[in-house]
Amino acid sequence: MRYLLKRVRRLVVVIFAVTLFTFLLVNVLPGDVAYDIAGQDASEEEVQAIRADLGLDRPVMVRYAEWLGDFVQGDWGRSFRTDEPVVDAILSRFPVSLELMLVAQVFALILAVPFGILAAYRAGRTVDRTIATAGFMSLSVPSFMAAILLILVVSLNLGWLPTSEYEPLSAGLWANLRAFILPALAIAMAEWVVLMRVLRADMIGVLQQDYISLARAKGLPVCHVILRHALKPASFSMITVLGLQIGNLVGGSIIIESIFALPGVGRLLINAIYARDFIVVQGVVVFIAFAYVLVNFIVDLLYAVLDPRIRTERADG
């Protein structure tokens, strides 16, 4: 319980720092939302009227204090441009980003776990070196490049998958999932390598442990020894990295969502930044920070599930 309180306290500090920082950053961006709203032909008076109307004429710290006051009361504000409540805007986009993240992480794990195990089991051999080379090649392709290559090969040349036809889940699982395969692959191409390398490193260490020798001394087959005895203790670092990756992706991937025209949180953020719609930017940033902290908290809980030693420590402490 005390542990939980500590985490919540930390979350409050993180959110305060992050929101203040973004508020100031968005403020120094050149351009002004009032000009956008007023249109090209508007007179200076009209623009000033809009600014006064939005409260933009007041000092930045006053505006931040006001925003913070509303925020702690649960009012995230409304978009300057569409008048849509910020919370609704985020929540309507969030499922798309969440699904993209999940599919990407599933792909990354499907690649990382078997190859990580194989590379560790054959450490230093040809198989290990081949996996390492393939991994670094895959990692060094930037995700926008991977996305474009995937579209070129899989969609345009082979015609297997659509390039950008997002369908909601109500249109059927496959129709929905289909749109996520390529963007998720583009993300996973970098993610799996990191997971694989971390798993490999830990697995090499675990395979040298006495308890693995003991498991082998019981006459258990190699695959049983690796999957039942070695995988769990070797996966702690990988789960930490996985948590960081999920935290990164849960707030949406700006580049991938833009390329594949997925209406996720990432696209909401980038469009809001372009439009200087800083109430929306503010809301998305808070949401991302919150998601990040929450995911890492869940990862911490997961350690306890995997490692009984941590369970006892927490119960004692």
Place this chain on the structure above:
Amino acid sequence: MSRPLLELTNVSTHFHSPAGRVRAVDGVSVSLEAGQTLGLVGESGSGKSVLARTIMGLLPSYAEIPKGGAITFDGQNLLTMDRKARRAISGPGIGMIFQDPMTSLNPVMKIGQQVYEGMRHHFGTSKATGRQRAIELLTEVGIPQPDVRVDQYPHQLSGGMRQRVAIAIALACEPKLLIADEPTTALDVTVQSGILDLLQREQRDRGMTLILITHDLGVVAGRCDKVAVMYAGGIVETGSTRSLFARTRMRYTQALLDSIPRLDRPPHERLKSIGGRPPNLITPPPGCRFAPRCAFADAQCEAAMPPMQADEADPAHSFACWHPRDPEQVTEEVA
């Protein structure tokens, strides 16, 4: 007597290292009859543990077992079997206990499962029966509240208790041969004899064959039928425990015996230690490996390796030394 249960003939284990080939075990021959206890004694780095791992088939990938040797267990050569047949022997044929119980149990697996998973694999025992058998085994090895402990994790047990669990794990598949690799070295002195007594009792009750690896000749004295002393990868003296202690021939064995602290010596007397260090096993000396540290060594010792020869009084007792100690002589002062 009957055919030996385990017979090692000219067994070697070499490791490939960047500096060259390390001859960790070099031409070991020893045999052991069913129901006997063999004490395998030697200082750190003498190759005892590597020999145990060689028998157990647990060598790392950079190890090589040169051709020409054989490990015959129950009539089958372990070195030429295919992997699957070899695995079938680990567990029901040969069990092993490791030195450090703090590292030899899986930290994220319940104790019960670690005890019964071997049974499940080899005999297809059901989970419920396996758990029941695990509780029985934990009781047998002297673990209090076995029905609670069976669902606990290793970190909830003390070192001595963990070693008892390790013994229960090894006993689970009823092995014919048990190899205990320094089972008490990592433990508190107060629990050491308890573990050794337990091993001895299980060995007797089950008619099991036991290889007890230790660096402590004192441990071997009361508990083993037979002793083999290892030095720098080879066996330098072997025989029945009685004969080896009463008629010690090899100078290294004698030096080991002299280094045991004794209650009948005056207090604060300097312990006799063996000066120098074991030889480099990448480029071992051509002659007797102990010669550089031996007070009795001469040119012959440095030139040629002494062959194993039988003791005149006891043909089962053999040793490798050019200038063996005269067993009839009571004391010999080293200059």
